[in-house]
Amino acid sequence: FGALSDWSMATVTDSTEEGVWSVNVTKMTDRLYFLNSTGGVPQGSAVYGGSGRMLGVVARLSSPDLKPEAALTTRGKVDIRGTAEVHGEDQTPPGWGAHCSSYPLEDHPGILINKKADVGYKGDGSLSGNPEIQEADPPLTDQYFTEFGDLSWDDLVARADIRLAGGNINNTHPDSTADGRCLTGQAHPYNWGNPLNPDAACGDYFPMIYVDGDASIQSGGVGQGILLIEGNADIRGNFIFHGIIIVQGNFETQGTGNHVYGSVLASNATLDLQKLVGSSVLEYSGCAATRAVLFNRALTRVRPIERRSWVDLSSAVSG
Numbered sequence: 001f002g003a004l005s006d007w008s009m010a011t012v013t014d015s016t017e018e019g020v021w022s023v024n025v026t027k028m029t030d031r032l033y034f035l036n037s038t039g040g041v042p043q044g045s046a047v048y049g050g051s052g053r054m055l056g057v058v059a060r061l062s063s064p065d066l067k068p069e070a071a072l073t074t075r076g077k078v079d080i081r082g083t084a085e086v087h088g089e090d091q092t093p094p095g096w097g098a099h100c101s102s103y104p105l106e107d108h109p110g111i112l113i114n115k116k117a118d119v120g121y122k123g124d125g126s127l128s129g130n131p132e133i134q135e136a137d138p139p140l141t142d143q144y145f146t147e148f149g150d151l152s153w154d155d156l157v158a159r160a161d162i163r164l165a166g167g168n169i170n171n172t173h174p175d176s177t178a179d180g181r182c183l184t185g186q187a188h189p190y191n192w193g194n195p196l197n198p199d200a201a202c203g204d205y206f207p208m209i210y211v212d213g214d215a216s217i218q219s220g221g222v223g224q225g226i227l228l229i230e231g232n233a234d235i236r237g238n239f240i241f242h243g244i245i246i247v248q249g250n251f252e253t254q255g256t257g258n259h260v261y262g263s264v265l266a267s268n269a270t271l272d273l274q275k276l277v278g279s280s281v282l283e284y285s286g287c288a289a290t291r292a293v294l295f296n297r298a299l300t301r302v303r304p305i306e307r308r309s310w311v312d313l314s315s316a317v318s319g
Helices: 153-158 286-294 314-318
Strands: 008-015 020-027 032-040 052-062 072-074 078-082 085-087 111-113 119-123 126-128 133-135 162-170 208-218 222-229 233-236 240-247 251-254 259-266 274-276 281-284 301-304 310-312
Touching: 052 314, 153 208, 153 222, 222 286, 240 286, 259 286
Parallel strands: 072 111, 072 259, 078 119, 078 274, 085 126, 085 281, 111 133, 162 208, 208 222, 208 233, 222 240, 233 251, 240 259, 251 274, 259 281
Antiparallel strands: 008 020, 020 032, 032 052, 052 301, 052 310
C-alpha cells in the first residue's frame, strides 16, 4: 500500500464460512491511511441473514528516526581522490520518477562532519551540496551512529532480514521465481532488492542487511534498503546501492562504477583517514532513504492514531 499515490485506494476482500469482508485502504499521506472495513453475513444465514457492519479507522505509519542529514555523515579525516564525487543535492534515482513524486526534493550538505578542515582533495574529486561541508552542532558522537529515535543500533541488528559474516561480498542481485515472486530473507542472502527496476518482482523489496565485521563489496552488485556494517566498509567494482548505509568503522571506495543514492553514515570512532577514490559517486536521495525505511516491514508498522481513531460507519451508510 505504500506504493499508492496520495488519496488513491486499494481493496482487499475475502470470504469465510461465516460471511464476507472487504477493506478499502486509502493512502492519505506518506504516513497516514484510512481503512474502511465492511463485514457481512449472506442472506442465507439462519440467524443473521443479510446483516453487516462497516467501520472506519485512521492509522499512521510508525518507524524509527532514520532521516539522514547529508550525503555523507562522518567523523575524522576524509580525502576525495581521483574523480570521486559527493553531492548533497537531492536526487531522484534513475527510473524512480513515478515512485518519488510524493517526496519533495530538499538539498542537504555534501558532508556533515565535526571539522571542515578534516575534508581534503587530491586529484579531480568534486564535492557539492547546501552547503558543501557542514560542521555538526552539537558535534557528532558515538550516539549519533547508534541511537535512532526509539531504536538503537542493537535493535536494528536484531531486526535485520539478512545476516552475513564479514569479508568479501560479491554479485548481490535480485532473485525471483519464474512466476514473478521475489525470493526474500536469509534463505536468499544475496538478494538485496532491485534498485534498477522498481517495477520488477523485487522492486519493492528493501531488506535490512547486517554484516558482522568488515565488508568488501564488489563485482558488479546491486542492492537497496538499509545496510548495517559492524566494521569497516570498502566499496569497489561497480557496486550500486539505493538507501541508507550505516558503518560503525570507516567508509572507503575505490575503483570505477560505484554509485550510492541515499546516504552514508560512518561512525569512524577511531578517526582513521577515509578515502573516496576512483570514479565513485555518492549522491543524497531523500526518496531512496525514505523508501528504505517505509518499505521495510521490520521497521515500519501501521498503528491506529492515539485518539478517536475509529468510527462506526454502519448507521451513516444506512441512513
